[in-house]
Every structure is written in C-alpha cells, then in structure tokens.
Amino acid sequence: MKKRPKNNNKTKLKVQSLEEFADSFANSVNVAVEMDGVLSFHTSYYAKYSGLFNMDQTALFMDNPGKLTIDYRGTRNVDIIQGSAENGGRCSVFLCASATGEKLPPIVVFAGVPGCRVADEVTAPSFGSIAVEHTVQQKARCDHAIM
Helix, strand or coil, X not given: CCXXXXXXXXXXXXXXXXXXXXXXXXXXXXXHHHHHCCCCCCCCHHHHHCCCEEEEEEEEECXXXXXXXXXXXXXXXXXXXXCCCCCCCEEEEEEEEECCCCECCCEEEEECCCCCHHHHHHCCCCCCCCCCEEEEECCCCCCCCCC
C-alpha cells in the first residue's frame, strides 16, 4: 500500500508569506513612485513617463567558419578551422526605449581595448551606420564609461 505524501503546512505558509511580502513590496514601491516620488509632480501621461526607460542587451558572436571544405578525392581526414581570431569576435547590442514609445539609437559595443586597432576601426566615420552608436569595451559590456 502506497503512502500519501504529508500535507506540509509549513511550506504552504512560507509560500503564502513570500507572496504577501512580494505584493506588499510592489504596492509600496508603486505608492512611492506614483504618489510620493519623482513622477508625482507631472500631470500629463507623456510628461510623466517620458523619462522612464527600459534597456536590454543581447550578445552577438561573430564567428564565420566556412560550410564548405575542399580537399582531394579519397582524403579520409579533412581539417576544419574553427573559431580563429582572424574571423571571430563578439559584440553586445543595447536597445533602449521610453514608456511612451520613444526609441533611442542602438548602441553596439565591440570587444576591444580603447585606443587600439579595433577601437580605431569602430570609431571611424566610415564604419557602420550613422543611426547607430559604435564603441569598444574590453569585454563588450556596457559599463559606466560607455554610458
């Protein structure tokens, strides 16, 4: 005969108290921002939320190995170069928009040391589009120097 698992009231109470705490915290933040905080003095929707932005980042790995190898007929082993420094690299793309729908230009951060070859190429006026901001950071991250 199988035993039924015990109904664990302690776990239910912990989950319930965490949910109540999360709801209470969310409500207090909402009141602080909407009623007491910086957003309370604005009267119109646009003025109130035009300064509220959300930013997200995604990493891109630029490794372009060939899909075709050429060798002599009958060769049993074919060497394929994978992930070489010649054709590989990485960058991060940052997109940002306000709560009113205003979009800021994308920021593309390439991995490289400021002042070196990659930085010179990326910051050249002939590189990329003028509608996109390009820069370099050692690990392709967005830090205080980028912002």
